[in-house]
Amino acid sequence: xxxxxxxxxxxxxxxxxxxxxxxxxxxxxxxxxxxxxxxxxxxxxxxxxxxxxxxxxxxxxxxxxxxxxxxxxxxxxxxxxxxxxxxxxxxxxxxxxxxxxxxxxxxxxxxxxxxxxxxxxxxxxxxxxxxxxxxxxxxxxxxxxxxxxxxxxxxxxxxxxxxxxxxxxxxxxxxxxxxxxxxxxxxxxxxxxxxxxxxxxxxxxxxxxxxxxxxxxxxxxxxxxxxxxxxxxxxxxxxxxxxxxxxxxxxxxxxxxxxxxxxxxxxxxxxxxxxxxxxxxxxxxxxxxxxxxxxxxxxxxxxxxxxxxxxxxxxxxxxxxxxxxxxxxxxxxxxxxxxxxxx
Amino acid sequence: xxxxxxxxxxxxxxxxxxxxxxxxxxxxxxxxxxxxxxxxxxxxxxxxxxxxxxxxxxxxxxxxxxxxxxxxxxxxxxxxxxxxxxxxxxxxxxxxxxxxxxxxxxxxxxxxxxxxxxxxxxxxxxxxxxxxxxxxxxxxxxxxxxxxxxxxxxxxxxxxxxxxxxxxxxxxxxxxxxxxxxxxxxxxxxxxxxxxxxxxxxxxxxxxxxxxxxxxxxxxxxxxxxxxxxxxxxxxxxxxxxxxxxxxxxxxxxxxxxxxxxxxxxxxxxxxxxxxxxxxxxxxxxxxxxxxxxxxxxxxxxxxxxxxxxxxxxxxxxxxxxxxxxxxxxxxxxxxxxxxxxx
Numbered sequence: 001x002x003x004x005x006x007x008x009x010x011x012x013x014x015x016x017x018x019x020x021x022x023x024x025x026x027x028x029x030x031x032x033x034x035x036x037x038x039x040x041x042x043x044x045x046x047x048x049x050x051x052x053x054x055x056x057x058x059x060x061x062x063x064x065x066x067x068x069x070x071x072x073x074x075x076x077x078x079x080x081x082x083x084x085x086x087x088x089x090x091x092x093x094x095x096x097x098x099x100x101x102x103x104x105x106x107x108x109x110x111x112x113x114x115x116x117x118x119x120x121x122x123x124x125x126x127x128x129x130x131x132x133x134x135x136x137x138x139x140x141x142x143x144x145x146x147x148x149x150x151x152x153x154x155x156x157x158x159x160x161x162x163x164x165x166x167x168x169x170x171x172x173x174x175x176x177x178x179x180x181x182x183x184x185x186x187x188x189x190x191x192x193x194x195x196x197x198x199x200x201x202x203x204x205x206x207x208x209x210x211x212x213x214x215x216x217x218x219x220x221x222x223x224x225x226x227x228x229x230x231x232x233x234x235x236x237x238x239x240x241x242x243x244x245x246x247x248x249x250x251x252x253x254x255x256x257x258x259x260x261x262x263x264x265x266x267x268x269x270x271x272x273x274x275x276x277x278x279x280x281x282x283x284x285x286x287x288x289x290x291x292x293x294x295x296x297x298x299x300x301x302x303x304x305x306x307x308x309x310x311x312x313x314x315x316x317x318x319x320x321x322x323x324x325x326x327x328x329x330x331x332x333x334x335x336x337x338x339x340x341x342x343x
Numbered sequence: 344x345x346x347x348x349x350x351x352x353x354x355x356x357x358x359x360x361x362x363x364x365x366x367x368x369x370x371x372x373x374x375x376x377x378x379x380x381x382x383x384x385x386x387x388x389x390x391x392x393x394x395x396x397x398x399x400x401x402x403x404x405x406x407x408x409x410x411x412x413x414x415x416x417x418x419x420x421x422x423x424x425x426x427x428x429x430x431x432x433x434x435x436x437x438x439x440x441x442x443x444x445x446x447x448x449x450x451x452x453x454x455x456x457x458x459x460x461x462x463x464x465x466x467x468x469x470x471x472x473x474x475x476x477x478x479x480x481x482x483x484x485x486x487x488x489x490x491x492x493x494x495x496x497x498x499x500x501x502x503x504x505x506x507x508x509x510x511x512x513x514x515x516x517x518x519x520x521x522x523x524x525x526x527x528x529x530x531x532x533x534x535x536x537x538x539x540x541x542x543x544x545x546x547x548x549x550x551x552x553x554x555x556x557x558x559x560x561x562x563x564x565x566x567x568x569x570x571x572x573x574x575x576x577x578x579x580x581x582x583x584x585x586x587x588x589x590x591x592x593x594x595x596x597x598x599x600x601x602x603x604x605x606x607x608x609x610x611x612x613x614x615x616x617x618x619x620x621x622x623x624x625x626x627x628x629x630x631x632x633x634x635x636x637x638x639x640x641x642x643x644x645x646x647x648x649x650x651x652x653x654x655x656x657x658x659x660x661x662x663x664x665x666x667x668x669x670x671x672x673x674x675x676x677x678x679x680x681x682x683x684x685x686x
Contacts, residue, residue: 043381046447047474062638063384063386063638063639065389067638104389131390291675291678292467295406295410295639295640295641295671296406296639297634297638297639328638332631332634332635332682332683333682335634335679335682336679336680336682336683339676339678339679340676340679
């Protein structure tokens, strides 16, 4: 069990140089997406508070449009497009939540969207992107490069490529999660001692860290990753972007990248307290806890923060901890299986 | 498909005579329970809006303390007890959500609570009441009278009996759901054309109708009941409290009463537009929709309002409709089975 530890707050000039979203930019993003995105509630459970000995505040991004925080970044990014770019549409690649978010925002803004998705993505995510009106092109994760396919489509159609995390507007959009966490905690008379957010490419946790630590420098922000995809944990230790070994398997379909983001890693390195790693069994237990005590459907990748807390990765007794429940898109058969571990 | 129709608003003096909660009493209850109860969010789904052709605003009482609206009434009632009554504790009977609510409030207020529950209540409800520290006494629904057992316990221990719906403070507490629906709709620039709420004893829908129609007399408020337990629908038609035929079966464990409440029926008769009736299959489809599109765990009895909308019971095209998702306490094995109708 790790004690909370907060690294010193870097000087604003250094943060700027590293590409961290500024508070002014985050506040502007919040205003920009306000009429489209949900200001998701901060929820808590007496049972989970009792279990952890902490006051745990859950930022329920499963209640966001398209059921994940990805909507914020997608919305902030697509609202920056010029009229000409809007007409050309967008192309994106995603295992799922970015696909759902981009397709939902494109529909709102009446733009064409083409999404590349791995053929083994959860069907609820593939079907959802199609229902949002996007053209979905499935690719073979092992034998095709989504970057190459995406660049071809962009060249052919004039569409703008919208990357899932390595983009300043995406990172700044995700940062609005952190802004709201601090605002909503303050409304409860609290400042979080720690904030936990899932990490794949690192856009969410980088944005959250930028917002939270700008407003509360003493708050410790932790990434949480699934076993086998702990690239950030290892990269933070070595000081450089480390790759995951190929062939790893995790139930967290949303959190599988090869290497930390190029733009997100410097921000995370400067602001995070660390990255916690959880197992599939711990994730499943957290999903069951969210079902039983919060009545929220949380997908595997969305439950890693709660999993880390329940598994005792951090010593949070007596503390106030905010946990982002980042997404809720999980196939019903998978969810039903996870709810009944003994069946 | 029924067109929306709102009965004339009765005069305040008549409503008072009928025992309807006044707006002043509802506002006082809201203030009284404010630091304990959750101001649950009003959520919506583009997919459900598209399916129904309406703007549907979901009052997510599954996110309430103890995962149902019952917490509001229990809280408003128990906060009225004198110090001497508090010391004597409370006794209540309930198939589940009232039990969870009373036990949760009793724990908050550090009072003993004894709850009588039918032995066939969902185990998540029985276990939850016990985890909240209540003494749970199971009874046989067919061969024992909960009223008699409760009166015996009250006589022996000095505990105060807290009925599930036939109590002015309970009804007024539940009415805060309606107050918030109107306030939160107004914040979105809307006034609901219709409000749908589940009906068992009738405390929720009576309270909601009292609040909503005090603030917006033109809004139509409908109860929703499960097939086999449509006592209110039939009572509204005949003008007197009608009993359900014994032996009816419904998956809505929370909505099974024999006859409309003595105090709630006159209020419902004066204020409601009617009561809609839904089948188990329609309820299951609504639970799946809430899972897929809202990411909320809704129990069968909590999903009847959405079920009525999806089944096309009301003509709501072009309208703004608020639907109370009243509870989320459902056993995991039941829920998993409902999520996979074809498995």
